[in-house]
Amino acid sequence: MKHNVEYLSDVLIIGSGAAGLSLALKLAEHAQVRVLSKGPLTEGATMYAQGGIAAVFDADDSVESHVADTLIAGAGICDEEVVHYTASTAKDCMEWLIHEGVAFDREENQTDTDEVKYHLTREGGHSHRRILHTADATGKAVQTTLVEAVQKHPRITVMERFNAVDLISTRKLGLAGNRIIGAYVWNRDIEQVEVIKASFVALATGGASKVYQYTSNPDVSSGDGIAMAWRAGCRVANMEFNQFHPTCLYHPDAKNFLLTEALRGEGAFLKRPDGSRFMPEIDERAELAPRDIVARAIDYEMKRLGADCMYLDISHKPKEFIVKHFPTIYRKCLLLGIDMATQPIPVVPAAHYTCGGVLTDMHGQTDISGLYAIGEVSYTGLHGANRMASNSLLECVVFAHAAAKDIINKLPHKRKLPNVPAWDESLVANSDEEVVLQHNWHELRLFMWDYVGIVRTDKRLERALRRVQMLQQEIDEYYSNFRVSNNLLELRNLVQVAELIIHCAMQRKESRGLHFNLDYPDQLEDSGPTIISPRHF
Known part of the structure; x- marks a missing residue:
């Protein structure tokens, strides 16, 4: 027999990526925090982020340059105030991550007495080297560091394998006003809907790229926070701007595996099934054209020819070169029966990032009192019509810090939470369809x-x-x-x-x-x- 279960916290954070865990750590000295994770604590888009995080660490760089680059990438509809706030706060937020234990790569040949200099890379859209990274697995380094810190903290409770079902608001309960007071959650292990009451709820659920047939995102990226916020009464913005990565490996046993743009940078050609190239016909930069142009070209050729995929071919390069520069991709393809040193790799574009989301202010506060949204689930105005490389993890940490400050200021004024009815399953049955x-x-x-x-x-x-x-x-x-x-x-x-x-x-x-x-x-x-x-x- 199922029992009614109710939990109580000061703050409920739904989502366990860079945004959610950063917020939890910033709040934990001031509040009892509960973090909800749909799967294992390490599963989410943060874990798979390869590139890095943009921040001005180089003396030759400037916040103004980071702002200008972001505005250009956003195609004229970024919120300039938000862009400036994010770029100017970036360094402090990265130093916080470093203090938490994220080991960004440093320049070689430094001694213990030298001032620390981080190895900065440059990516598309950036006019300077400003990308902090940990080899080509920055997201993994950030996620594992934050997970370790969260699991050690006595005032953070982690609930793994719980789906948020819907937000609970005073309006939903027929009470005066409209503020969020918790959420109904589904315990996947015992298949029971339970209640978590909280004075503040933060959505950090990531994007919605699973809405598309091909995506680079993990299975958990199903737009939960956006949908729940909309049903609760929040506005959303810029949902039409979905970023597609041009080259995702097309194979039934290789979901979500990206083929880095560095392959094209090192001379790989995009080809039709008959072996002919098509990018020189589309753009004078050929395979090195911007991401949206390449993705549209592949999509056009697939639709025109009725083909399932196009092909990325670097087999004209020496095998030693390929194995040295792309060992992970080489091993992955070989496991699937593709020798990229001798044959082309089947590719399709894949949905990669949701630039729109739940509308928030500069503190991550949504339209509804007590409800925050941070990270990819939100629309802050930072990305505009296109996200610039390595601004995504940055947004997670910057707005986690901003939301934490706002919540901490409001904690002394939190109200008593009303009674919440248990989930009613009396009129439903187990599915047989x-x-x-x-x-x-x-x-x-x-x-x-x-x-x-x-x-x-x-x-x-x-x-x-x-x-x-x-x-x-x-x-x-x-x-x-x-x-x-x-x-x-x-x-x-x-x-x-x-x-x-x-x-x-x-x-x-x-x-x-x-x-x-x-x-x-x-x-x-x-x-x-x-x-x-x-x-x-």
Whole structure:
């Protein structure tokens, strides 16, 4: 027999990546903190981030240059105040990470008495070397360091294998005002919905790239925080701007495996199935054109030819060169029966980053009192129409610190939390139609890829909207009649996020940054973020 279970904390953090764990550590000296992780504590997009974190550490660099580069990458619709705040706070936040134990790479031949100089790399869009990194596994270094610190802290409670189901607000309970007081959560181990009450809730759930057929993200990136915030009454913004990485390995046994842009930098060619190159026909920079141009070119060739993939070929380089420069990729491909030293690698573009999200202020505060959103789940105005490389982990840490300051200031004024009713399962049954979920899941990701992917048209968006509204009706009915499961919760959230992406895309009557509509190929002179509100739906 199931029992009603209720937990109590000062702060509930939903999500356990760089944003969530940084916030937990900043708050723990002042509050009792509970961190909810859908899977293992180490699983999430942070763990797989390869590049690094942008911050001004070089005397020849400047905050103003970092700001200017970010504004250019964002295609004219970044919030300049937010960009300046992020760039000017970056160094302090990185020094905090270093203090916590993140071992960023240093310049060689330093002695113990030398002033520490970090090895800084340069990436696309940056005019200076300003990328702190730990080899090519920076995210792993950040995540494992933060996990270790969180697990040691006596005032942080970690709850692994818990899905957040929905936020609980005073409005939802029929009480005065509208503030968040906790969340219903699903305990995956005993398959029971439980209650966590908290004076403050922070969403740090990451992005929504799992809404697409091909993605570089881990399975947990299912847009949960965006969907829950929308259902609670929060506005969202810029959901039409989905960043696609041009080259993800196309193989049934290789989900989420990226093929670094350094391959093209070292001379790899993109080819059609017949072995002919196509990038020189598209752009004078050929394979070294910007990421959005390369992704659109691959997408166009796949659609034009009806092909499942294109090919990335570096086999004209010596084997010794390939193995030395790309050992991880070489080993991975070999395990899958692909010898990249002698044959081309099948590739497709993959959804990589959600530039839009839950609308927040400079403190991570959403439209609803007590509810914060930080990291990829949020829209702060930092990224505009396109995220610049290595600004993503930076945003996580900067806004975790900003949200922590705001919450700490409000902790002395927290109110008594009202009673929350237990989750009612009296009218639902166990599902005997799991195949319905699998079919809907496949249909959603396929039509989002085909109709709301790298290149869009009004007709494709209209078709997608009709499909997603039909799916919503089916899933709402399913949700009303059956007990929750991981697949049901994620699919419910992804369908909601898909609708938000489509509505935002339909409102933007231009092509800008990551949003390209063949019916509106030019940029408007006067443009800004796309903001939509639940009150208008």
